[in-house]
Amino acid sequence: MVNFNGVITEEEVQLSVSNRSFLYGDGVFETLKVLNDQILFFEDHYFRLLASMRIIRMQIPMSFTLEYLEEQILTLVRKQGVQDSARVRLTVFRNDGGYYTPTDNKVSFVIQTSALSVKSYTASETPFEVDLYKDFIVPKQLLSTLKTNNKLIQITASIFAQENGLDTCLLINDDKNVIEAAYGNLFVLLNGQLITPPISEGCLNGIMRKQILKLAKELDGIEVLEQPISPFDLQKADELFITNVIVGIQSVTKYRKKEFEQTIDKQLLEKLNQAIQA
Structure with a gap:
């Protein structure tokens, strides 16, 4: 129908x-x-x-x-x-x-x-591994921030992830900065700062990204920033997670040899569910 x-x-x-x-x-x-x-x-x-x-x-x-x-x-x-x-x-x-x-x-x-089988946004308890996708890059331009019907980079990245036993891939732009995952925006917790790339980096202007930015500013002891993320930042990060409106927040547990905690994402999930039920 x-x-x-x-x-x-x-x-x-x-x-x-x-x-x-x-x-x-x-x-x-x-x-x-x-x-x-x-x-x-x-x-x-x-x-x-x-x-x-x-x-x-x-x-x-x-x-x-x-x-x-x-x-x-x-x-x-x-x-x-x-x-x-x-x-x-x-x-x-x-x-x-x-x-x-x-x-x-x-x-x-x-x-x-x-x-959808689940109503509220829930935290996944299963491992979730990612890596960089380097075959194609996302150009730093306005069209990259839109949800257009041309998603070949996301498609080929998802196939690459499947072929290599990954759960998804992270995409890079012209400057080799990490801008998003194949199916959502990226957030990195590093030294008490929650960072997501600005739209000017070429990432999707995500609806859930907007909600998480707003909710994260309510957390104590966390500075929320929009700034470029390099691959080296991923190796130093305490937490990584991906956002979109269907899953809410998807925690990343492993990037290459680096494994991550799951703390801030669970706090944000709780706030997100409270917000949609209000």
Whole structure:
């Protein structure tokens, strides 16, 4: 069951072979979490989506209000009976026509949902090992910070991780700084400072990143910074964790020969669950 341009259907949506998202990756998307019939952090998602559409020069429909898109998402999850806990993907793509230059900048959208087995954000007790992915780099540019439909670096990094017995990989930019994981933002605890790369480094402008930055500033004895992270910092760090809206916080237990504690991430998880239940 999907929502295609406001029409919910139980059949698979048949997109044209001329679909620009298929041909050129000409689209953007949001991954959202629905909990107890509410979309978490939806206002942040909504404004990021519209900002992304403006940046890539899509025409934003007059109907694309926050209330309209919220209704389209919640109607679908209710019809599927997954409103208690669901993963949602909202994809917006430019309509068919043209080659690199579109015929016009009008858009269509598709909403897909699937059930999540766990409601609250929980700490994983299983080992989680990462390493650097060096085959391709993420350029320090505005497009790198968007959730576009071109995710080849993240895909190849995830395949590399699978082939090498890793849980995921960490990505680097032009300056060889570590900017994020293949599926989320990166935080490093080092000498009492909780550090995440600034958006100017080319990392995703993550919704959960924003929440964790805000919550971390409430912790006693921790200085919160946005600054570049080098591979050498990973070797000296006390803790590493990855954030996204689906898992919340994923603790990293091992990077190469270095093993990490799990303290600050658990405190932040507790604060995060309190925030979404308020």
